[in-house]
Amino acid sequence: MEIKNGKLILDDEKAQDEKPKNSSKIYFFILAIVALLATNAYYAIRYKNLGKQVEVLNSEKSQLEIEIDRIEAELNRVTGENLELAAEFQEEHDSARALIAELRSQLDADPNISQDDLLKTQQEIRRLRSLVEQYSTDLESLKDENRELSAERDNLQNSISSITERVGELEAENSGLEEMVKSASVLKVSSMNITPQRANDNEQSDAETRARRTDKFRIHFTIANNPLAATGTHTIYYRITEPSGNLLTDGSIFEVNNEEIQYTEAGIIDFQNDGKQHSIEWEPQDYKFQKGTYTVILYTTESILGRAAIVLK
Template identity: 35%
Template sequence: MEPQQVNKGDRNKIYFLIIVIAALIGTNGYLFFKDRQQGEKIVTVSTEKDKLRLEVEKIEVELDKVNALNLDLNEKLLAEQKLAREKIAELKLALEKGTITRNELDKAQIQIDELKVFIKNYNDQVNQLQKENIFLKSTKDSLENSIRNANDKANNLANENANLNAKVKKAAALKIQKAEIIAYRTKSSGKKIEVTKSSGAQKLSIRFVVTPNELAEKGHHNIYLRVFDPAGNLLADESNRFEADGQEMQFSHSIFIDYNNDNSTYTIDWTNPKPYIKGIYTVILYTDGTTMGKAQLELK
C-alpha cells in the first residue's frame, strides 16, 4: 500500500503548532527564572535589612554603656550623644518599613558606617574623660589624705604643746615652803598682842615663805585665801569668786605680792566677819590658778 501523502496545508499547521509550543516553553522558562531572581532579591534585601538593624542596635548599646558609667559628661558630649540617638531613631524607623529599595539600603549603610566612626571617636572621648576623672579623684583623695594628716599632725602638736604648757605652768607654779598662822588682838595703843583663845582673837595673820623657783614668773602675783572655821564652813562673801584647779571657787580675801625668788616672807592679815569659835581654823592659799599650800591654827 502506498503511504498517504500529507498535503501542504496540514504541514503548515504542524509547523505553527511547533512554534507555539516552543514559544510557550520559552516564555515559561523566562518567567520561572525571573520569579526565582525576584525571590532571591527579596531574600537578599530582607537579610541586609536585618543585618543593618542589628548594627544599629549595637551602636545604641554602645551609647547605653556610656550612660551606665554615670560620668559627668560635658555639654559637648551630651549634644553629640543626642544627635547620634536621633540618627539611630531615624534609621530604625526606615528599616522597619515594609518595603525598602536598594538605594535606601545603601544610604542606610553609609549612615551606619558614619555612626560607627562617630561611636569610636565618642568612646575615645569618654575613655579620656574617665581617665581624667580617675586622676582627679586620685589627686583629690591624695589631697584629702594630706590635709587629714596635716590636721592630725597639727592636733597632735597642739596637744603636745598644751601638755608642755601644762607641765611648764605646773613647774613654774608658786608653792609654799613653810607657813604659820597666829591670832592677835590690837590694844588701844595700836600694839598687836598674840592670843591663843577664840574669845580674845580679832584677826588672823598668815605668814608664809614661797619655795624658790627659777621657772616662776617674777613680779606681781594675786594671792587668794580661803578660810574655813572649825565647823568646816567657808568664811567668804558670795560675790568673791576666782578660778583655780579647773573650777570656780569663792575666796575669803585676796592681795598682791611681789615675788622675786629671794626667800622673802609674806604676811596677810584677815579679819573674821564672825566671832571666833573654839577649834581649828584652816587657811588654803592659791595663785595663778593653782593651790600654793595651807596652814592651820587651833584656838582654845
C-alpha cells in the same frame, strides 16, 4: 491552462511559479516565531535577573537593619553600664540616637530601596558605628579618669587622716605641755607664819599666845621664785578654820580650777619674782578667839599657795 501576455500557460508551469512565493511566506513566519521566542527568552531572563536583584537588595536591606539593631544594642549596653557618666556625653548619645532613627526611617520609607540608597545607608551605618565607638571610648576614658581621681582622693584622704592623727597627737602633746607649764607657773609659798596680835598692836609687836588677848592675825609669807609665773598683781584668797574645824566665812565663793570654794577673806599682792615677803592682816569684828589650833590656807585661782597653823592657849 491559462493565457497570459498572449501566451498559453499550462497548470504545471503555474504551480512552479507559485512555489517560490509560498516558501518566502513560510520563512517569514519562521523568522517571526524565532524573534518572538528570542524576545520572550530575553524578557524571561531579564525578569529572572531582576527578581534576583530585588532579592539581593532585600537581603542587604535586612542585613543593614540587623546591623542597626546591633549598634543600638551596643549603645544601650554602654549607656546602661555608665549611667552616671553618660550624662556628661549626652550630646554624643543624642546624636547616635537621632542617626539610628533616621536610618530606620530611610529603610522603612521605600520597600524597594535602590542599590544607591543602600550604599548611602551603609556609609551612614559606618558613621553611626564610628560615633557609637567614640561614645564608648569617651565613657571608658572618663571612667578611667574617675578611677584615678578616686585613687588620688583615697590617697589624699589617707594623707589627711594621717595628718589629722598627727595634729591630734601634737595637740595632745601641746595640751600636756600647756598643763605642765601651767602647773609649773603657779605661785607657791616658800615660807609662811601666823602672828596673833591685839587690835592696837603694830606689826612689830610681839605675838600673843593667849586666845583671850588675841584680836587679829597677821599672816606673813614669801613666794618662791618662779620664772614661769606671771608677775604683777595677784589676788590671794585665804581660808581660816577655828579649833572646832568650822570655816570662818560670810559665804563668799571663789573658783579654783573650775571648783567653787568658800573663803574667809582676800587680799592683793604685787608679785615681782624678787623673793619679797608679803603680809595679810585678818581682824574679824565681834569674834572671840578660842583656845586651840587655827589653820590658815592661802589660795590663788590656780592652786593652793601654802598653809600654816597657830595654837592659842
